[in-house]
Structures are given as structure tokens and as C-alpha cells.
Amino acid sequence: MPTRTPILQTPPTHISEDLYRRARVVIPDGVNRATVDRDPRPDYVGWGRGAYVHDVDGNGYLDLNNNFTTLIHGHAFEPVVEAVSRTLKDGSCFSNPTVHEINLAELLCERIPAVEQVRFVNTGTEAVMFAIKAARAATGRPAIAKIEGAYHGAYDWAEVGQTGTPENWGSPEAPFSVPCYPGQPRSVTDDVVLLRFNDADGARRRIKAHHEQLACILIDPVPSRAGLLQPDEAFLTAVVETARQYGILVIADEVLNLRQSYSGASARFGLDADLIAMGKIIGGGFPIGAIGGKKTAMAVFDGQGGRPLLPQAGTFSANPVSMVAGFASMRAMTPEQFERLERLGDHLRTRLRQVIAKYEAPFSVTGSASLFRLHPRLQAPREYREAYLSRNEADTMRQLGRHFKKHGIILPFGAAASLSTAMGDTEIELIVDAFEKALVCEELAA
Numbered sequence: 001m002p003t004r005t006p007i008l009q010t011p012p013t014h015i016s017e018d019l020y021r022r023a024r025v026v027i028p029d030g031v032n033r034a035t036v037d038r039d040p041r042p043d044y045v046g047w048g049r050g051a052y053v054h055d056v057d058g059n060g061y062l063d064l065n066n067n068f069t070t071l072i073h074g075h076a077f078e079p080v081v082e083a084v085s086r087t088l089k090d091g092s093c094f095s096n097p098t099v100h101e102i103n104l105a106e107l108l109c110e111r112i113p114a115v116e117q118v119r120f121v122n123t124g125t126e127a128v129m130f131a132i133k134a135a136r137a138a139t140g141r142p143a144i145a146k147i148e149g150a151y152h153g154a155y156d157w158a159e160v161g162q163t164g165t166p167e168n169w170g171s172p173e174a175p176f177s178v179p180c181y182p183g184q185p186r187s188v189t190d191d192v193v194l195l196r197f198n199d200a201d202g203a204r205r206r207i208k209a210h211h212e213q214l215a216c217i218l219i220d221p222v223p224s225r226a227g228l229l230q231p232d233e234a235f236l237t238a239v240v241e242t243a244r245q246y247g248i249l250v251i252a253d254e255v256l257n258l259r260q261s262y263s264g265a266s267a268r269f270g271l272d273a274d275l276i277a278m279g280k281i282i283g284g285g286f287p288i289g290a291i292g293g294k295k296t297a298m299a300v301f302d303g304q305g306g307r308p309l310l311p312q313a314g315t316f317s318a319n320p321v322s323m324v325a326g327f328a329s330m331r332a333m334t335p336e337q338f339e340r341l342e343r344l345g346d347h348l349r350t351r352l353r354q355v356i357a358k359y360e361a362p363f364s365v366t367g368s369a370s371l372f373r374l375h376p377r378l379q380a381p382r383e384y385r386e387a388y389l390s391r392n393e394a395d396t397m398r399q400l401g402r403h404f405k406k407h408g409i410i411l412p413f414g415a416a417a418s419l420s421t422a423m424g425d426t427e428i429e430l431i432v433d434a435f436e437k438a439l440v441c442e443e444l445a446a
Contacts, residue, residue, distance in 0.1 A: 015056040016044045035068065037413055039402065048075030050422035053410070062409045062430055064417040069224075069256050069371065070280040072341075073329060074422030080284040083328040084321055093319045100323035107330055108282065108292060112264045114252070114273050115292035119301055120318040124255035124279030125153030127289035128218070130312050131275045132157060134291065135216035135249040137300040137310040143191040143213035145206065145248075148175045149226035149384025150197070152218060152253050152277075156184065160192040162225070169385070172196060174206075197229055197383040200238035207239070211246035216275075220253040221265040224416040227387025228366045228373040236271050249297060255279035255289070256416070260369045262338045268369075281333070284325030287316070337421055341370040344419055344428065348372060351432045359439045370419040374400065374411075374435075389414070400438055407434040 020041040024030040036042050043055040051074045053063045066074065073080070087100070105118040121127055132144055132155065144157055148169065152158035159180035161169075170176030175194035193210045195203045195217075207214065217239055223229050243250050252273035257265035259281050266273045275293035282288055291298075291312075300309040316322075349365050349372050356363045364380040366373050376396040381387035389397065397413060404411040409430060411417055419427075 013057040017041060019044045019056070035415075037401075039398065050074045050076070051420055051427055060408065061405070062427055064419075064431070065410050065412045065415075066418045066420055067285070068280070068412075069259065069416060069418040070283070071285055072259055072281045072333060072370070072418075072420055073284075074420040075285075077284070077329065077332070077422075079328040079332055080325045083284075083324040084286075087320050087324045090320075092321055093316060097318065098320050098323070100320045100327065101318040104282070104323050104327045104330070107327060108278070108290065111262060112258075112276065112292065113267050114276055114294060116295045117298040118290050118292040119298070119312055120323070121289040121291065121312070121314055122287050122316050122322075123153070123289045124253075124277065125155055125158075125289070126314070127255060127277035127279055127291050128152045128158050128251075128253055129155040130310070131251045131253075131277045131291050131293075132216060132218065134275060134293075134297060134300045134310055135251060138249060138297060139215045139247065141213055141215040143193060143210065144216050144218055145193040145195055145210070145214055146218040147197045147220065147223055147226065147384070148194045149387070150218075150220050150223040150253075151225035152220070153255070156180075156188045157192055158218065160184070160189050161194045164384075166385075166388070172199075172385075173202065195239075196385070197223060197226065198232045198235045199383065200232065200234045203235065203238045204242050207242040207246070207248065211242075211248065214246070214248045216249040216251050217243050218251045218253060219271070220257060221269045221271050222257045222260065222368065222371070223384070224256050224371070224373075225414070226384040227375070227381045228371060228416045229382060229384075229387065230366065230368065231269050231271075232382075233270060236269060240272050249274040251275045251277065253277045257371075258282065259341075259371070259418070261342075262333070262335045282326045282330055283322050284327075284329030286322040286325045288322045288326055332421075338369075341419055341421060342368075344423065345370045345372060348419070348428050348431060351428065352435060355432060355436045355439065359436075361439045363439075367416065371416045372419075373416050376400075403438045403441055404434050407437065409434050 020030055045053050046056045047054050052060055054060045108118050109115050148161050151162050160177050164178040168178050177189040177192045179189055195206055221231055250273045252266045252271055254265050254276050258278050261268040274297040278290040352365050362378050364375045366380050376393045401411050401413050
């Protein structure tokens with residue numbers, strides 16, 4: 001049975017420190033993901049059950065990270081464990097297709113209005129990459145437009161503009177295509193047009209000005225890394241209408257935000273996408289990505305037995321383990337489960353705002369469905385530049401994360417926190433109680 005309250009080891013052991021010391025010898029920077037929280041070193045996980053994880057030093061935590069929102073059922077979800085165990089006995093991967101990929105593809109096509117066909121890959125990065133390449137193949141154009149500050153994985157063109165700062169992001173009217181890393185080719189940044197989220201007039205103007213080169217507009221309906229922002233209907237309308245006017249495809253990145261509803265984020269917020277990139281929750285905790293969309297847009301993958309306009313392969317694409325795990329996880333996410341998670345999320349966000357009002361604290365809350373994010377400012381942001389953390393604000397959020405950790409809760413830094421079906425009223429009270437204590441904590445106030 002999962003632990004229902006966090007357990008903090010007293011006195012702590014130091015196994016994580018020893019593991020990190022070993023790791024830094026053989027792994028650059030000591031970890032394999034830049035997003036892993038180190039303050040000052042990572043906590044190595046031993047096991048997880050339900051809503052909680054336990055590190056190798058004997059500490060238990062309520063997990064609001066859920067592997068970056070992937071685990072919508074929490075850890076070691078029994079239907080997934082059973083499905084994967086059965087499948088492994090028959091073999092983990094083959095060069096031939098299996099029925100499992102058809103089952104998951106049918107489930108996604110039945111649920112998501114814009115998805116008529118699906119191709120599976122291994123990561124969200126691959127899903128976004130192949131969606132962009134599909135748009136290029138369909139239009140014959142090289143460039144893309146995307147939202148300033150939005151994260152879309154590790155494909156060069158999708159990375160541009162995700163790390164802009166006040167020193168280099170340019171004017172509001174013409175955001176600069178900030179490179180993601182030193183040496184990123186100028187030819188890449190030249191083929192990326194940045195749009196500001198919720199700036200409808202700016203989007204129309206920028207898309208029109210560059211329409212001859214644009215293959216697609218890449219948009220996360222609720223940009224998470226950029227602030228977990230809520231879309232304005234007028235903005236989404238402006239993007240879609242202008243794209244249609246110039247024959248530009250609209251790609252919705254729902255790798256993270258597919259958990260917004262039973263039918264996903266685009267359906268929830270009224271975004272008429274041609275292609276949808278998916279991942280995270282559709283894999284049940286195993287590596288996965290998928291490109292879905294209308295048959296007309298997906299036709300570039302169909303060679304009718306010959307060479308398609310866009311070949312797409314991958315040694316582990318549609319591997320049986322990810323397929324059965326994803327199917328078991330998604331089948332358990334009924335409309336009722338999505339509704340329950342949304343009620344839980346609404347309740348949490350309301351309680352957090354009540355605590356903020358009670359103490360007149362300089363915080364705000366964004367998010368919807370099972371996602372939320374705290375911001376160290378009174379006014380909730382509507383676009384990336386408003387959500388950008390100054391050095392002092394970043395320090396405040398780091399202190400808040402440390403405070404939560406002391407109270408047995410993992411709160412992601414600079415990213416969305418997520419609820420899972422393993423959580424209930426007990427977990428909501430733990431979160432609210434920790435936040436209220438933080439607002440009167442001298443360490444945080446300092």
C-alpha cells in the first residue's frame with residue numbers, strides 16, 4: 001500500500017551523495033537530463049507507489065513532478081504493471097508490427113477529434129520533429145513560427161527562442177530568434193519566426209509578413225515552461241485563420257497538455273490543428289511519442305508501398321512494451337477520471353488563491369485541469385515575458401521548493417506541477433498546508 005503521508009528520514013543517510021559522486025566521474029554533469037533538480041545534488045529515487053516516491057536515503061515525498069507530468073496515474077500503476085509483465089514474457093521488441101500499436105492508435109483516433117491517423121515514435125522531441133518535417137514535406141517551405149519561450153523538446157528549430165531573456169529577446173513587436181546554445185546555426189534561427197502568446201494582432205502581422213517561407217505554426221495550447229499560460233480565444237482564432245489564409249499547417253504540441261481533457265488540449269480550447277504531437281501520458285510511464293492528425297496532413301507518411309514524401313522509422317518506434325503500457329494507462333483514463341482530476345485541480349488552485357489572499361502574499365497561480373504553477377508575483381502572467389523570473393524571483397521559487405521538500409513534497413522548479421489519479425483530498429491538504437506555512441516562514445521571507 002502506498003504511504004499516505006511523507007516520511008522524512010532522521011537522521012538522514014548520505015547514499016544519494018555517494019551516488020552523485022560516482023555519477024560525476026562517468027556522466028557529464030552527473031545526470032542524464034538537464035531538467036533534473038539538483039539543490040545542490042539530486043536525490044536518487046529507490047521506489048515509488050501511487051502519489052509518493054521514496055529516495056535511497058529513506059525519505060518519502062508526495063510527488064508533484066510525476067516525471068514531468070507523464071505519470072497521470074502516479075507510480076507503479078497496477079494495470080500498467082500487469083500489462084507490461086505479460087508482454088515481456090512474449091518478447092520486448094520485434095522488427096515486425098504487433099496488434100498493440102493498432103490498439104493504441106485506435107484509442108487515440110477515437111478520442112481526439114483532430115487525430116484521424118497516428119504514427120508512433122519514441123519521444124516527444126521526435127513527435128514534434130516529425131510533425132514539423134511533415135509540414136515542410138506537405139508545403140515545400142522550410143520555416144516555422146512558434147511561441148516565444150515555449151518548450152518543444154530538443155529539435156534545433158523547435159528550440160529557438162525558448163531561452164530568451166530581457167537582455168536579448170528583442171522588441172515586443174519583433175521578438176528576436178534567440179539561439180538555444182552557442183553555435184546553433186544561423187540558418188536555423190533565420191527559419192524561425194517568434195510569436196508572443198496571446199498577442200492576436202502581432203500573430204496576424206508576423207505570420208502574414210513571413211507566410212511565403214512558413215510551413216507551420218507550432219503552438220502548445222497551454223505553454224508550460226513559458227508559464228503554464230491560458231490561451232485567449234482571439235489569439236487561437238488569429239493563428240488558425242491566418243494560417244489557413246496562407247496554406248500554413250497548424251501543429252499543436254500536446255506532448256504535455258494532452259492531459260487537459262479526455263479529448264486533449266486542442267479540443268478543450270478550440271484550436272483547430274492539422275497535426276498534433278503527443279507523448280508522456282500515452283506511454284503509461286514508458287518512452288513514447290506520436291504524430292497524429294488529419295488524413296490530408298498525415299498523407300506525407302503514406303508511400304502506398306513505395307517511398308513516401310517523408311520516411312519515418314525508428315528501431316523502437318511502436319515497441320510492444322510502450323504500446324501496451326500506454327493502452328492500459330489511457331484506457332483507465334475515462335471521462336469520469338478526467339473530470340475527477342479537474343475537480344481536484346480546481347479545488348487546489350482555489351485553495352492556493354485563498355491562502356494568497358489571506359496573507360496578501362505576492363504570488364499568483366496559473367493552470368487548468370490537473371496542472372498548476374505558482375508565480376512569485378501578484379498578477380498571473382499571460383505570456384512568456386510576464387512569466388520570466390528575475391534573479392530575486394528565481395531565488396524565491398528556489399526557497400519555496402526547499403520549503404516544500406522539508407515538508408515532504410516535490411514541487412518542480414520553473415515548470416508545471418501535476419496531480420495524478422492516485423491523489424485525493426489528503427494530498428490537496430498537504431500541498432495547501434505546506435504553502436501556507438511557507439508564506440509565514442522567515443527563511444522564505446528573507
